[in-house]
Each structure stands twice: as structure tokens, then as C-alpha cells.
Amino acid sequence: MQGLEKLGEGRLSGPEDVYVDAAAGGTLYTATRDGWLQRMQPNGSWEHWRFVGGTDLLGIAPSADGSMLVCDAHKGLLKVEDGHVTILASTVEGSTIRFADAVIEASDGTVYFSDGSTRFGFGEWFLDYLEARPTGRLLRYDPGTGKASVALDNLAFANGVALSRDEAFVIVCETAGCRFRCTRLWLKGDKAGQKQTFVDNLPGSPDNIHLAPDGSFWIALLQLRSPWMDLITRWTLAKRVVASIPALHEPIKATAKGAMVAQVSEDGEIIRVLDDSQGKVIHFITSVTEFDGHLFLGSLSTNFVGKLSLAKVPHVHAAVSS
Numbered sequence: 001m002q003g004l005e006k007l008g009e010g011r012l013s014g015p016e017d018v019y020v021d022a023a024a025g026g027t028l029y030t031a032t033r034d035g036w037l038q039r040m041q042p043n044g045s046w047e048h049w050r051f052v053g054g055t056d057l058l059g060i061a062p063s064a065d066g067s068m069l070v071c072d073a074h075k076g077l078l079k080v081e082d083g084h085v086t087i088l089a090s091t092v093e094g095s096t097i098r099f100a101d102a103v104i105e106a107s108d109g110t111v112y113f114s115d116g117s118t119r120f121g122f123g124e125w126f127l128d129y130l131e132a133r134p135t136g137r138l139l140r141y142d143p144g145t146g147k148a149s150v151a152l153d154n155l156a157f158a159n160g161v162a163l164s165r166d167e168a169f170v171i172v173c174e175t176a177g178c179r180f181r182c183t184r185l186w187l188k189g190d191k192a193g194q195k196q197t198f199v200d201n202l203p204g205s206p207d208n209i210h211l212a213p214d215g216s217f218w219i220a221l222l223q224l225r226s227p228w229m230d231l232i233t234r235w236t237l238a239k240r241v242v243a244s245i246p247a248l249h250e251p252i253k254a255t256a257k258g259a260m261v262a263q264v265s266e267d268g269e270i271i272r273v274l275d276d277s278q279g280k281v282i283h284f285i286t287s288v289t290e291f292d293g294h295l296f297l298g299s300l301s302t303n304f305v306g307k308l309s310l311a312k313v314p315h316v317h318a319a320v321s322s
Contacts, residue, residue: 001259001276003312004297008046009304012038017059017102017208018298018305020291030298030305031057031070037080040305050080056122059102059113059161059208059287069111071100073122077113077141077148089113089141089148097139097148099128102161102208104170111141112151112170114158128157129176129205138172138185152185152195160208160287164266165215171198173206175222182206182219184268199268203275204260208287208298215266218288218295223258223279261288261295274313282306 007028008015015030015038028040029049035057039049056073063069063079069088070078076090076097090097092115099116106112118135120128128135136158140151152158157176164171168188174181181200186192204221212218259276274295276282287298290310297306 001274001281001306001308003309004281005307006304007044007296007307008038008040011046012303012305014300015298015302015305016057016300017287018289018296019060019062020289020296021062022291026291028296028305029060029068031060033057037068037070050082052078052080052085058100058122061103061105063105063111064107064109069103069105069113071103071113073099073101073116076100077103077111077139088146089139092137092139092148093150099136101159102173104161104163106163106167109143111143112161112163112172113139113141114155114161114172115139116158116175132156132176134174134177136174136176138170138183152183155183160206160210160219162209162211162217165211169198171209171217173209173219175205175207180205180221182209182264182268197268199264199270202262202270203273204258204262207285210287210289212263212290216271217264217266218290219262219264220285220288220297221260221262221273222284222286223260223277259283259285259297261285261297274308 013033019029021027025042033055035053036048037050040046059071061069067079067081077088079086097115098121101114101116103113115137117128134154134156136155138152139148141148156174159175160173162171169184169186171182171184179200180202182198184198186194204223207220209219259279259282262273263271284299284301285297289296295308
């Protein structure tokens with residue numbers, strides 16, 4: 001990833017997710033920790049596009065009506081228009097949405113979004129990862145009724161959400177746990193309503209997932225594993241001790257320096273992995289979006305969006321070193 005270009009360096013605070021509008025010639029959108037949706041025009045100029053407020057803005061996705069759907073980890077699912085911010089869903093079936101994370105809209109207007117945990121909020125994400133209990137959920141918002149419902153539960157830190165090209169299934173990433181997997185819920189056909197593993201044994205913890213132009217998927221992989229984490233998560237007592245001492249959290253999280261993304265086929269086969277194991281250029285990648293032969297990388301730990309030409313990286317079925 002040494003050829004990575006840094007877009008908006010210095011003006012973006014933790015751009016966790018990235019959306020590129022192909023219909024608008026490659027206009028780029030991201031949400032930042034200062035409460036803004038920021039926009040980069042195809043000519044490279046940036047602007048503060050829509051003010052949302054708050055500091056917990058995560059996943060974003062366009063809506064067919066021209067508005068933007070935004071996950072505010074604390075407030076829930078938002079709809080952002082010019083001068084208006086509407087909370088579409090802050091509760092589901094009588095329970096509070098504590099950790100709205102990623103979102104996508106289907107062609108029929110149905111919105112799928114994730115609730116990372118029913119126990120911990122965004123500021124406590126490390127505790128949810130450490131505990132590794134399946135309290136995350138994939139939620140469904142019906143614009144006709146204005147209500148949200150639970151599509152899947154018992155997910156280990158529900159994170160990224162993506163629809164297949166034909167919208168036959170929706171995928172949700174599970175960031176916690178030991179299987180490094182993404183789960184698929186069938187929406188159409190004979191398997192409609194069935195849940196199954198889409199891909200597992202990924203070389204990192206899957207964060208956001210986005211559909212690629214060819215129907216495959218790009219998945220951001222957090223490098224949270226380390227000798228320390230392996231030791232801690234092996235023993236319940238060790239997890240309780242670490243969870244009870246906040247001063248230990250940041251040093252442990254600081255070991256996550258690597259940067260990795262994977263391309264996975266629509267059948268769940270790993271096509272290739274791009275890996276900067278030392279995180280020399282970018283680390284803690286949380287989203288990856290393909291547009292016009294480039295990858296656009298978001299991260300909660302940077303002040304820029306990364307841009308990487310796919311022409312400069314090998315197309316192989318193995319990890320690619322930096």
C-alpha cells in the first residue's frame with residue numbers, strides 16, 4: 001500500500017466509512033467526528049456538505065430520494081437532507097438501538113442496518129470485542145410503516161452490511177468472536193429467510209463491507225489479534241481483569257497497527273488480500289470502496305481518506321505484502 005494517496009489530509013477526523021457516487025462522476029462522501037458529512041468533488045475540492053451533529057457518526061449510504069442515510073452510533077438510524085436531520089429508528093421492538101453501525105438501502109426502499117451490541121455503545125466497542133458475546137443484530141427498517149424490526153440476532157459485534165448485486169441476500173460482518181466471519185441472510189428464492197455463513201476464517205476481524213462493480217465484495221479487516229489479545233481472550237478471568245482496568249485498553253488497542261482488506265467473490269471465496277502488516281501508510285482500515293479502478297479506504301484512526309490504484313497491486317489469491 002505504499003503508493004496510497006491521502007485525500008483531504010488534515011481536514012478529516014476519523015472518516016470511518018466512504019461512499020463514492022458514480023452517477024456524479026466520482027463525488028466522494030464521508031462522515032467525520034466533528035458531526036459533518038463532508039464531500040469531495042471530482043476535481044479534488046472538499047466542502048462541509050451537511051451538518052448532522054454528534055461525534056459518533058459511522059456508516060453512510062445514499063437513499064433513492066437523494067438524502068443520505070447515516071448511522072449515529074448513539075442516536076440510531078438517521079436520514080439527512082438539506083437542513084433536516086430525521087431520526088428514522090432509535091428503538092427496535094421495544095429495545096434501544098445502542099450501537100447503530102452500518103447501513104444499506106435496497107431498491108424497494110427497505111433499509112438494512114446493524115446494531116453492534118445490545119450491551120455496549122460505540123465508546124465501549126473494545127469491551128464488546130473483548131467479551132465476544134453475540135448480542136449484535138441486523139435490523140430492517142420499513143419506510144412504509146416507519147418501523148424497525150430484527151432481521152437477525154445473536155451476532156458477534158454486528159458491523160458492516162451489504163446487499164448482493166441482485167439483492168438475493170444481505171451480508172452482515174461479525175467483528176468479534178474467533179471465526180472472523182460474515183453472515184448471509186437470504187432475501188429471495190427457495191432459501192429466503194435462511195441464515196448461513198458467507199465467508200469465515202478471514203485473516204482479520206471484518207469491519208465494513210461494500211459491493212464491488214463486478215459483484216464481488218471488499219471487506220475491511222481489522223488487525224486486532226496479537227499475542228496479548230490471544231492470551232487475554234483465552235481466559236474468562238483475564239478478560240474480566242482487563243475489562244475492569246480501563247488504563248489497559250488503549251495500550252492493547254495500540255497494538256493494532258496493521259492494515260488489511262480482502263476481496264471476496266459473491267460465492268464467499270477469498271479472491272485476494274492486500275496487506276500492509278506494519279501499517280506504515282495507513283492502519284485500522286474500517287471501510288474499503290471500489291470506484292473507477294481505485295480503492296477508497298476509511299479509517300477511524302486517520303485524518304484522511306486513502307486512495308489506492310488497483311493497477312499497482314498484484315491480483316493473486318494470497319496476502320500481498322506492502
